[in-house]
Amino acid sequence: MKNLTDMMKQVQAMQSKMADMQAKLEAATVTGQAGGGLVKVTLSGKGSMTALHVDHSLFKEDEKEILEDLIIAAHADAKTKSEALMAEEMKSVTGGMALPPGMKLPF
Numbered sequence: 695m696k697n698l699t700d701m702m703k704q705v706q707a708m709q710s711k712m713a714d715m716q717a718k719l720e721a722a723t724v725t726g727q728a729g730g731g732l733v734k735v736t737l738s739g740k741g742s743m744t745a746l747h748v749d750h751s752l753f754k755e756d757e758k759e760i761l762e763d764l765i766i767a768a769h770a771d772a773k774t775k776s777e778a779l780m781a782e783e784m785k786s787v788t789g790g791m792a793l794p795p796g797m798k799l800p801f
Contacts, residue, residue, distance in 0.1 A: 708787065711786075711787045712787055715783045715784070715786070715787050716740075718739070718783060719738075719739030719740050719779070719780060719783060720738060720739060720740055721739070722738065722739035722779060723736050723737065723738060723739065723744060724736070724737055724739070724772050724775035724776045724779060725737075725745075725772060725775075726767075726768045726769060726770065726771025726772025726773070726774070726775060727768050727771060728763075728764040728765075728767035728768040728771060729749075729752075729760075729764045729767075729768075731749075732748070732749040732751065732752055732764060733746075733747070733748050733749070733752070733761070733764040733765055733767070733768045734746070734747040734768055735747075735765065735768040735769045735771070735772045736772065737769075737772040737773065737775075737776050738776075739776060739779055739780065739783075740776075740780075741773060741776050743769070743772075746765070748761065748764075748765070752764070
């Protein structure tokens with residue numbers, strides 16, 4: 695029974711670490727950019743877009759498609775950074791143990 699008790703303590707500790715990690719991710723922000731910084735997208739650590747900056751030089755009728763492409767590229771950059779942040783935080787919670795392929799957090 696001692697092993698079961700120890701295991702339950704470990705599970706409770708991990709749950710606490712997960713809650714802390716999720717709070718930390720919610721407070722964190724990452725910024726992706728495109729076009730040499732002409733377009734910037736800021737995401738929360740959980741992936742919600744919180745800000746968008748577009749340089750005024752891109753507000754030209756004939757550059758509409760370029761602007762749209764840059765916004766998509768900046769968002770993709772920020773999302774990649776957000777996922778890397780989440781993976782790094784997860785490593786700290788799981789003690790460096792990687793998640794199985796296809797398994798994402800938060801659950």
